[in-house]
Amino acid sequence: MALTDIHGQQRAIRFLRQLLKKEAVPHAFLFSGMAGVGKFAAAMELAKALNCLSPQDYDSCGRCSSCHKLEEGLHPDLIHITNEGVFIKLEQIRDLMKRFRFRPFEGKFRVVIIQDAQKLMEPAANAMLKILEEPPKANIFILLATESQMLLPTIVSRCCQVRFQPLADEIVAEWLAREGGLSPDHAYGIARLAAGSIEKARWFSDEDRVAGWKKVVGKLENLDGLSILDFFPMVSDWAKNRESAEQDLEFIRLWVRDLILFRVAGAKSSPQGQAPPKLVSTARPPAREASPGASLTFELNGRTKEAARSVAPERLFFLYHNVEQAMQGLKVNANLQMTLESVCLAIKDSLYGKGGWHSFPKRRQDLPF
Structure with missing residues (x-):
């Protein structure tokens, strides 16, 4: 495999090969983009190209001993740092600094890949900043992150930024x-x-995601008319299962996305009306364009469609932003119950308004006092 074998990132790969061609490789890169789009693969292929013994057309040959060692993770001049637990810790960066006492063992460059650089703890980030301010010779740093805004601005300013698209x-x-x-x-x-x-x-x-999706959608649809007395116990019970929290919020995000498509683009639900993934239309419209003929990912019930029609699009976009913020909060150990309460309250008020609230459950509204 080589840089040219990475699909879907032609712009980023073309830029990296131009740097190799001009022999103008900076000491630090920041590869940013969502998870699963090829950032780590590109970092590994760049490391191969930098140390390849027989480079071809500004790319690695894939046949020399250096390429084979890098592919197998055995090259002494490749350092891969990832989080230990939740964060990347100061001790990990200090251990890295000890390696700089020596020149690269075999290759022309020592390549340091820092996975999920947004997880650098503050002391570790400050230590990393000092390294980037006075970079040791023959060392190339490649930081991988979902968003550049999640890193210290001073770190970002010292890196060559390469954006990876979906x-x-x-x-x-x-x-x-x-x-x-x-x-x-x-x-x-x-x-x-x-x-x-x-x-x-x-x-x-x-396949287990199907059952999870049905359960989450059921809870969201039941928010309509849910009383205050029932709302908080429901969320409290939901928050007990932290293992599925990230999955549940991902389903909520997709559900809100469908509300936006339905409201803005007039998208139609898939005729099957089944659970994912079978209910996805195979008409193959552009994945991220809300064209008039776009299909919803999932089925929306009649009450939800009615509520979505009455909500301003801006409100739905704001709701989508709230869900994404909640997902980011969970990644830094935000309180799960408060996070779910915030998201569910925003959905309930946005779709059903204050009229959707009842002080007492319907079964108790006729109680004499």
């Missing part, structure tokens, strides 16, 4: 068919859910 649905579907053995239609249906990410596609291909 993959086309066709590329994701091809990967699912090849690696997962799925039928073309089934693979494309899951690809639409994945929004351009191989990692999400692998996640959605698990």
Whole structure:
């Protein structure tokens, strides 16, 4: 494999090869983009190209001893740092600094890949900043992050930024068919859910997600008319299962996305009306364009459609933003119950308004006092 074998990131790969051609490789890169779009693969292929013994057309040959060692993870001049637990810790960066006392052992460069650089703890980030301010010779740093805004601005300013875009649905579907053995239609249906990410596609291909989706949608649809007395116990019970929290919020995000498509683009639900992934339309519209002929990912019930029609599009976009913020909050250990309460309250008030609240459950509204 080489840089040119990475699909769907032509712009980023072309830029990296131009740097190799001009021999103007900076000391630090920041590869940003959603998970599962090829950032780590590109970092590994760049490391191969930098240390290849027989480079070809500003890319690695894939045959020399250096390329083989890098592919097998055995090259002494490749350092891969990832989080230990939730964060990347100061001790990990200090251990890295000890390596700088020596020149690269075999290759022209020592390549340091920092996975999920947004997880650097503050002391670790400050230590990393000092390294980037006075970089040791013959060392190339490649930081991988979902968003550059999640890193210290001073770190970002010292890196050459390379943005990786979401993959086309066709590329994701091809990967699912090849690696997962799925039928073309089934693979494309899951690809639409994945929004351009191989990692999400692998996640959605698990059949257990179907039952999880039905359960989450049921809770969201039941928010209509739910009383205050019933709302908070429901959320409290939901929050007890932290293991599925990230999955549940992902389903909520997709559900709100469908509300936006229905409200703005007049999209129609898939005729099957079944659970994912079978209910995804195979008409293959552009994955991230809300065209008038776009299909919803999932089925919306009549009350939800009625509520979505009455809500301003801006309100739905704001709701989508709230869900994404909640997903980011969970990644830094936000309180799950408060997070779910915030999201569910926003959905209930946005779709059903204050009129959707009842002080008492319906079964208790006729109680004499």
